[in-house]
Amino acid sequence: MKLTLLNYWRSSSSWRVRIALHHKGLAFDYVPVHLVKDGGEQKRPDYLTRNPQGVVPLLEIGEGASTLRIAQSLAIIEWLEATSPAPPLLPRDPYLAARVRWLAEIVNSGIQPLHNSGVLRLLADAEVDEKVWARDCIERGLLAFQTTAAETAGRFSVGDSPTVADACLIPQLYQARRFGADVAPLGRLLEIEARCAELPAFQAAHAERQPDAPAP
């Protein structure tokens, strides 16, 4: 089954899905959607017919008239987990899986939406220092992630294998540095980040290694 990922190199939700695809060893076509150029390619009519919310990522399954589509990073990853269960990104135990999803949502609904470009543009227009806002959201959110993960962490956020929680954490730590957030109090998370950085799937999914990333 042909898989096509419409996404953007620096988008953290795109990055999460790339980690999952590489972790499971699934080949996919990479279609860049530039979020900034010409007001954002994700707002073009041909993209909106595929994803009315006008955001990335979007996974297309198959080709032609029977193409199936899934948007929203965690919905895509759950589908990948159901249809390509090995190697897993969720523990089998329902409670541990819930702890993974809890951590994933701290990032997915609790941090990332608060520093998306629409919110930051509005704040900048209102002469609020949008970088201070973004830093504050990220620092508070990642501290909560770290405290919550302390109950379950082994080598990774929950146990000793990478999970969806780590797939959410890694891109968020990149955004933290991008906005100048203080990551010094996040020692436990930085250890997990270092372990993820050793894994080929996390390496292949890294923002700066994508075809639409600007040359260094």
Place this chain on the structure above:
Amino acid sequence: MKLTLLNYWRSSSSWRVRIALHHKGLAFDYVPVHLVKDGGEQKRPDYLTRNPQGVVPLLEIGEGASTLRIAQSLAIIEWLEATSPAPPLLPRDPYLAARVRWLAEIVNSGIQPLHNSGVLRLLADAEVDEKVWARDCIERGLLAFQTTAAETAGRFSVGDSPTVADACLIPQLYQARRFGADVAPLGRLLEIEARCAELPAFQAAHAERQPDAPAP
């Protein structure tokens, strides 16, 4: 197994979990956490030790030292689905389940975080009209929900049975009206809302029927 839901009557993420609990016929203790009084009971140290993110809802499973805890509405609902699968809130087919999760995330990460009280307070402080902002986020988000659901909807958002997508939709429509959003273009969603309103689980979970709701 004793279940305790720490939550707030008007919180849409609390409301989603109440729908799931009632749908599955699970008894639970209702513990109100007042989000406004005295700066918010969710910011008190005893609550933060249970949920470091300082948000509701929080589900406690069991009692005493061995109590298990899950926060984040969709993580809680996925746990309920795994441990009490009947009656379901997710289709068995992985693609239809993905469509449900996609819709749920349009609300959970795409709408609700943008009009949470922290964001609105910041905007008000910056003399941005926070109600216009909230209305705009809600109207755009729910239109995207409706267009996305058009491919899958039957009597409910995906197919002919209520799902997690509907459990997210119903509280969001309540918030839409609360902020004065224009729901007239959402005809298909209002039909689904009317069908949900006939179901005992959705009736029992309604914000205004909770013990901590103010008297009418």
